[in-house]
Amino acid sequence: MDRSENTDNPRIKPYDSPSGGWGSVKSLVEKSKQEGLLLSSVWATLERQNKPGGYQCVSCSWAKPAEPRPFEYCENGVKATLWEITPKRCDRDFFARHTVSELLQWNDHDLEKQGRLTTPMKYDRTLDQYVPVKWTDAFADIASELKALDPKSVVFYVSGRASLEASHMWQLMARIYGSNNLPDSSNMCHESTSVGLPESIGSPVGTVTLADFDACDMMFFFGHNTGTNAPRLLHWIQQARKRGAPVITFNPLLERGLMRFKSPQHPGEMLSPDEGTKMSSDYYQLRAGGDIAAMTGIAKGVLALDDAAKETGGKRVLDTAFIEEHCHGWDRFEAFVRDADWAEIERCSTLTRADLEHVARVYSRASRVIGNYGMGLTQHRHGIENVQMLCNLLLMRGMMGKEGAGISPIRGHSNVQGQRTVGITEKVELIPHEKFEAFYGFTVPKEKGLDTVEACEGVIDGSVKGFVCLGGNFSRAVPETGRVEEAWRKMRLNVQISTKLNRNHLLASEKSYILPCLGRLERDEQNGRPQTVSMEDSTACIHASLGKTEPASKELLSEPRIIAELAKALVAGRSTVPWDEWAGDYAKVRDAIERAYPDDFRDFNTRFETPGGFHRDIGATRREWRTETGKANFLPPESFDVDPDIDTRPADVLNLMTVRSNDQFNTTIYGYDDRLRGVDGTRMVILMNAEDMKRMGLSDRDRVDVETHADDGIVRRVENYLVHAWQLPRGDCAGYYPELNALIPLWHHSRRAHVPAAKSVPVRLVRRGAA
Structure with missing residues (x-):
């Protein structure tokens, strides 16, 4: 029998094992039993998952290689398959x-x-x-x-x-x-990408392929829990780390997938007593919503290194030839970065100048850099600006339209990006409406x-x-x-x-x-x-x-x-x-x-069964910028504010980010265990900083009601949540989606993209039984 939610006495303890590994195998054996399926009977299906001639996983949209591994699926992908082929x-x-x-x-x-x-x-x-x-x-x-x-x-x-x-x-x-x-679904997660990237580089989607991951010599990760939301990407990160490429992660929560990983693809690795591959060379727990400030600090460090190189006659850190030939708006962006105050950068990001300057030095030594990001950038009031600031950072050093470099928005559901490509949009200017009218x-x-x-x-x-x-x-x-x-x-x-x-x-x-x-x-x-x-x-x-x-x-x-x-x-x-x-x-x-989209779908029926798929016509990959200026645009943000409309200064207000467990995919809940965070038996939990708990008079496992902090006359509340001390920045807290969506005001969204700002929701905690 599947275990029910244990709201009275859930188990929460640190999970120190790597992502992947035997924990993943054990979880899948348990899930197959719960569905009344034996792994042996599922094998014939799983061996076709994400392979040429087979089916594409119904879970995440991560890329499928032309030469797949024997097991070209992840823990969540198998759960999705078991969920669909259940005999129930x-x-x-x-x-x-x-x-x-x-x-x-x-x-x-x-x-x-x-x-x-x-x-x-x-x-x-x-x-x-x-x-x-x-x-x-x-x-x-x-x-x-x-x-x-x-x-x-x-x-x-x-x-x-x-x-x-x-x-x-x-x-x-x-x-x-x-x-x-x-x-x-894109409206709820990556519309900030769909609006922000076209203005920056003339493409609504990312510029990298799996070949670029094989060739890169550094990666950034901003706001993405790869171990839960795109686990097959861990193999490419692991390969990069093994060849010495730095991977620098910015995320308010420490996520196991970007800390340690053991690949179930390799028996020797699984049998080894070591803790697996260290996935992030540097991991920075910035404040939720502090990404623009952090990236500004990195950019400021890059400019300082470039200034020093000019003074000594050394090799420039900026790609000045790229900026001059391919970019627009550099002077305005440079002025923004130079004028940015270090004290404000540190306050808004909660990271130190020394750390951000260290990242700038690592970045300055790399030649082929990929910037990966997820909803930790897009689901904010300033989600578009977050995406564009990452573009700015990459454009500074010419990391766009070259092998092993580019921007990589990691989408969620398996075809959410493709639906936009073939006409699913509320914006008429994004479809070939004249063709539709003429054709039909x-x-x-x-x-x-x-x-x-x-x-x-x-x-x-x-x-x-x-x-x-x-x-x-x-x-x-x-x-x-x-x-x-x-x-x-x-x-x-x-x-x-x-x-x-x-x-x-x-x-x-x-x-x-x-x-x-x-x-x-x-x-x-x-x-x-x-x-x-x-x-x-x-x-x-x-x-x-x-x-x-x-x-x-x-x-x-x-x-x-x-x-x-x-x-x-x-x-x-x-x-x-x-x-x-x-x-x-x-x-x-x-x-x-x-016929409607000839550039993207040339010889569609001939090419779509090609192993590894065929790539759409993305102009930015060859430095063709389909923007109003005809160039890639540096677009400085207006400010570092997490939320421009709500006063988050009161001492009893926390900044809530919603997250997924590794036992779910989007709104589908496979079970009540979040193994990679050590939460077992419940989803009704608020993870928060221990100092915040002490300041608010809360003890571990106290019960609270959670209310939205907004002066709009509407009461938004969820009840009877357990609080638990967790390692994350002061002022931040986290809990599970979709249950906590009830706390997000409809108007609390990216200002132009309308993506719900689910990663920065101001809330108050009210202890149960308190007067």
Whole structure:
């Protein structure tokens, strides 16, 4: 049996073992047993994971090598696979036994633990239950409801797992219907990248590939927990460390993956008594949100070293030839760095001048440097500026558009980056709308659609009447969880296309439907022929994915087939899109994608099965800058402020960052153990600095309620959390996503990108029982 959450007496103790290693193996054996699967029976599936001719992992989007290792998967990737191929079924009998009101009392883990959805279902309000519905009736009913609504009041959400083919079809259906409301997972995590990088280097995605990781001689890591969120990247870091490349990490929390690692790929390493590879040559625990200040300090150190070189006639530290030929805005950026005050840099970053100058010296000696980052940079009020400051740091020394160097935003879900590439966006200027109109004979709506934050605002204020979700668990992934869930039930229509049950299904609107679909690992046959889909990884490489496992139910339809059938019922006769042809042969969808995006998808059907994938056309990789200036732009930030709108000076206010455990992926909770942090049996914990606990009169394992510190008249609170002393900067605390999303105000987001600022939420702790 799977162990339940132990909120009364959880175990929390230091975890001193390396990431990977035997701890990872043991965890996977336990998970396979819990799912009723033996590892021997899973092997035939796992040996095809992330390999040519196989399927792409449904977990993270890290790159897939052309020459894969024998085990080209990580702990979390195996958990995701086990979660999908489970023999457990959430079928019509399950729904007949439980009311929606009852299921709403279950937690996220237990809902998904019921197994794969098998049958299309429709909510019956008189019974307070989901009941079976025929596919044809479901499509007709949903289309009828949508036709009665203003298209601008309907949201078409996409999770990060949908294929390129399904995503392209989805956005066309929505736009033919008349809606540009196409938020996706990127809105919640990397929109700061999508806005910031084009302004800096003319590309919405990173510039590096796996070949660059093989060639680099230094790496930066800012705000990324690699051991949990992209564990396969650890192999490339380990290789870099073994050849002597410095890896310098900035993160408020000490994360095991960037400290020590033992590769399960190497038996000798696993059997060795040593502690594994030291992954970070230097690890700096800066204040959450202190990244701009830290990078400014490094830049200031680089300028000082360059000044000294000029005085002595030595080799310049700046790449002056690169700056002169390829960059714009250097003088303004240089003035910003020179004017920056060391005392303010130290205060805002909580790092010392000596440490930052040390980093500058290490950086100045490297020739090929990669700047990696995650949501520790993007999920802030100044997320765009964080991304652009890292670009500035790399541009200073010409670390862009050369072998072994560049910027590397590490995306989360397996195809979230690719969905944007093929049209999933609320911004019309980012799609080839003239081509769509010419190809398919309809008029694309020209007004901007709703992003994730705006969609939530629309749900709350009632202007959003319908929500159609292609995967995901939207209501749990977004801020203001309580307010969104309460308002969700007042909508007219709620449609969920899913593989497993989650809380969003249970927020029953006036009309609610569950449409179960094939998973990526399952055999997808259309017109008697197996179908292959495609997705894009974090390094902008496109890969084929072919599922072969037996479908969980004979009633399941593929995502492209569901989209085609819904489109035929909803927008028949309003375009020349050949829905049946596309749903019957996904190669024809790929031809359509190539026609719309010829630069990125040249010879799509010929190249997408290439081992290692094929790389998109990223101009910045060859120093072609698709910006307004025609050059790479130095863009100095306005300030170092963590939060410009909330006063965080009161002594009882802490800065909360939400984090994931190594027993989850996004909103999917595999269990209650966060092995790499030593938290066992609960997710209801707040990790905080021991001196802050003492200052606030708290003892280890005291119980607290957590409230948002914001003067907007709205009470945001979660209750009965355990506090635990942890090694992180004073003033910071951490707890688990998505449970703590309830504390994030909707307006607390990146100012232009609208990414929820989940890594800097001002909160107060109220001890339970205190007056």
